[in-house]
Amino acid sequence: MQISVDYLVIGSGAAGLFFASKAAERGSVALVAKRGRRESNTLYAQGGIATVLDKKRDSIESHVKDTLSCGAGLCHPDAVSGIVGEGEIVIRDLLALGACFTVDDEGELSLAREGGHEFARVVRADDMTGREVIRALITKVESQSEVTFFDDHFCSDLLIDSRGNCCGAKLLDCKKAEWIDIVAGMTMMSTGGCGQVFKNTTNPEVASGDGVAMGWRAGADVANMEFIQFHPTMLYDPGKPPFLITEALRGYGAKLVDSTGEEFIDPLKTRDIVSRAIVRKMRETNKPCVYLDSTCIDGIDLRVRFPNIFQYCFERGIDMEKQLLPVVPAAHYSCGGLLTDKSGQTSVPGLYAAGEVSMTGLHGANRLASNSLLEAMVFARRILEVAQVSKRESYRGSERNEKVGGFSDLNMVVELKRNIQKIMWEDVGIERSDSGLCRAEGLLGDLALKIESIYEFNRTCLDTIEVRNMISVARLITTSARSRLESRGCHYNVDHPERDDLNWQRDTIVSGEL
Template identity: 40%
Template sequence: MEMEADVLIVGTGIAGMYSALNLREDLKIVMITKSNVEECNTYLAQGGISTARNEDDYDIYIEDTLKAGTYKNDIEAVKVLVEESIENINKLVSLGVKFDMDGENFDYTREGAHRVNRIVHCSDKTGQKVFEVLLDNVKSKKNINIIENACLLDLITSDNKCCGGIVRIDNEIVQINSKITILASGGIGGLFKNSTNQRTLTGDGISIAIKNDVEVVHMDYIQFHPTALYEGNSKDKRFLITESLRGEGAYLLNNEGDRFVDELLPRDVVAKAILEEERRTNSEYVFLDITHKPKDFIINRFPLIYNECKKRGIDITKDKIPVTPAQHYFMGGIKVDTDSKTSMNNLFACGEVSCTGVHGSNRLASNSLLEGLVFSNRAAECINRSIDDIDCAKGKINIKMVQDCDKYNKHIIVEEIIKARGDMKNELVGC
């Protein structure tokens, strides 16, 4: 079976949705997602979206991003992220996102390694609220077709040119021919035993890129979030306790009731301090304590965390929250330029699957959703300018070659992670 599209988008998170909305409406767009549309990390994001408050904040924001990334960032990409942040936040507002307000201004909050409050949010459900608005807008477009339960197995290529994708839809192999393909398929958290990510996110886009000789970089840049809810040996994704709790004044305490680290240091520093404290006290967790804040403030500011913890027998207005680090984000991935172009012609990559270089070796809090916005928008603008000049002949596929792609793709990404970070072998599922 074959399908035709001007643009094939793999993934329905913020990067995939936002790129689709910024593409021309005369283009036929097919979006595919491995499971259902909501099963993406965007939907899970709690804390918010970073943005420059104004032009005076540019230099400070750039420096905060570089410092958190241990100065291994691509400085040009960081400048793009910061200088185009405000316009993309305003575009979300125009699409219908209702961020929390303080009068006529955004109610900015703060997270680790930010020197000022510059994070916009929708209580502690920012990702969900943004996702719902983007999905509603996508569904209103007659030129965009979303196909669920559609797994990308491989790219269709010819002479370093991408001509579409080979997709399994309800156990049928479908060849989707397209002038442009955008990989927005997310990160690698589903490969880890302990991760805050959706379990379906197993690095498919990255493994398929590697298989097709598309350049990838920094496979060792794996971030652990300091504060995932401790739930013993649960095999489910870990429930994230957003960094915004610490931004609003929550304390990290050891089992002796003492603070042991500056809660607003970069994530890698805080996560390391927690693991060291756990080893020192022979414990599997530490505590996050916000009980000194007013009850109404806690419930209204963090309704998701309050309700989810309450289901687990923890009242965060009275009880300390047991937390421990868990895999959270991948800063490496498919190498792209500032227009999200990969090393293969007609192939773009946006969001966590890509490596813009903006995060360096450690992502600054709440820069992930912003990266998805800024660079997927730039990808769309680039495609809008160039797609009319693309004449991509249909590629041919060998059905027998793609039947076992699932296992092969997973093998590729796991081997690459182990090669880059052998110290994480025991953290990976099946290893």
């Protein structure tokens, strides 16, 4: 089956939905979501959108300075200044779409301060900003007749024509067990991150790195995959789904303490510094977690300011106004991805990327808090302005007669997934070493051979496709990390603990096969 549209959007997070809402005013849009249109990393974003609105106290220059400082010498200055400068436009667009953000007593947007920011500049919707952004965007997109949703459809690979241009994607209808080729005038990749390759992550199950893997297989350049940001404070609740504790709590005065109640790190340091401090404290004390002390916060009602977090913790027997919150670091955000130019174009003509799946030059070696939603929507706007919608022609690809069927031994695929997550957490996590990275590279290479042999005869097994993507992304992260013989931002190697600007103040770019 073949369908033809002007715009193909893969992924339904902030970038994908924002782009679709604008593209629908110009042509037909197909929006693909593998687990349903509401499930994405954006949905779980608690922090907000960093934007300079208070021009009396704050400035674009200050936001740029904070971003560059956090990025540890690898941000692209022109990209930073451009993206930060467009923040106010993004907020206006979201307000026009009906997004409801937290306001102060005067009815003005309430701005929060987060780690790494000199001033309070984060626009938010209490502690559920992502949920509100998704609500507003989906309400808009669902009202647009030019948008066709492909919920529960899995993109297995991109369609590449004889000239090397991206002209759409291969989809598997997970419910009807049918293949669909969507031929598009342009393709927007907005699949989000890859946190699921690690054992501990704040990301939902959909974050398996599909977009990076698909783009890389299609020939797109991939950059800076070694820079995986670990959020310092995921609630330590073994056996339960991951739950993030926003750093906005620390912005209001919450402290990080050990099991004796002693504070051990400035809570407003950037995420890489705080995460490493927590890991070292856990190792030093031989404890499975540290604690976030929100009992010392004065002047606000935590039940009002952080209603989602308060209720979630209360249901698990923790009163955050009276008790400490047990927390651990977890994989949170990929600062690298498909390399794009300032307009979101990848190295494959016809393929654009925005959001966490991309590497635009904004984040450098470490993302500043609440810059991700800003980047996602700035690039969604930019891509629409510059993207050329090519003439749509029928795609003549290989015939697929496969019928969808589960793998005969699904347990083997599940075990492969667990092995990936264990290897990545232990050897490619918060603190790395030459020997650990070498070991991980070898083990992942072996797993890649196993998954390819399984995939050869199970091309329509959804779990197999997803784990295949995870192994590809895990290898990209590990190879990039092993090649960088220094420590910088999110990448810390105990055998090369110093930053080396002379040799390594440059992006890590992977082109072609590993």
